[in-house]
């Protein structure tokens with residue numbers, strides 16, 4: 001909580017990612033969240049193509065501190081027969097509130113029809129879907145322009161806001177063209193001024209704070225928003241109000 005505002009982190013990982021020395025110690029994560037006033041963090045596990053293995057790990061992680069963590073469902077077209085049943089289980093039985101996809105762990109671009117059943121599910125349920133985006137050929141933000149208009153009841157969150165150029169500009173353009181497209185802020189590619197540009201060009205109502213915890217430290221990821229040259233009203237939207245609207249909290 002910062003000055004009466006609820007702060008929500010839209011991007012957090014469950015599981016181990018050894019090449020990045022990442023591990024999901026809930027108490028360490030909570031310590032960092034508490035140090036800077038982050039109330040809740042959205043968590044997902046991208047390491048198991050069946051979906052269920054990782055989603056069960058996410059459910060176990062979230063249940064330890066259910067008032068602080070929110071689960072997101074993960075599915076993969078590598079095991080496409082499980083996608084819709086697993087989404088139903090994760091949303092209806094595990095109580096997850098949104099969907100995460102990670103195209104670099106597949107061979108299909110974001111706009112490939114192989115993802116359509118996931119997008120349709122999000123559209124049917126009015127869910128938010130966050131995808132990794134960046135320089136990887138499977139997940140350029142420009143592809144979001146091919147899907148956002150086809151699923152108007154879903155909301156598409158462009159993780160990392162494309163990371164570096166030209167993908168950052170693609171992310172902004174997608175948000176400008178489609179009212180159900182959002183850009184999310186976590187990144188290792190962030191020179192000063194990027195948050196200000198995202199707010200000015202995509203709109204403060206379309207920028208969502210995320211940290212990538214525990215891959216990145218939420219204290220530093222939050223700092224660039226808190227200290228950005230944007231208004232308090234804009235910070236309030238970015239830090240929590242937009243996420244609350246997306247998650248129907």
Ligand SMILES: [Zn+2]
Nearest residue numbers: 011013212215
């Ligand atoms: Zn991430």
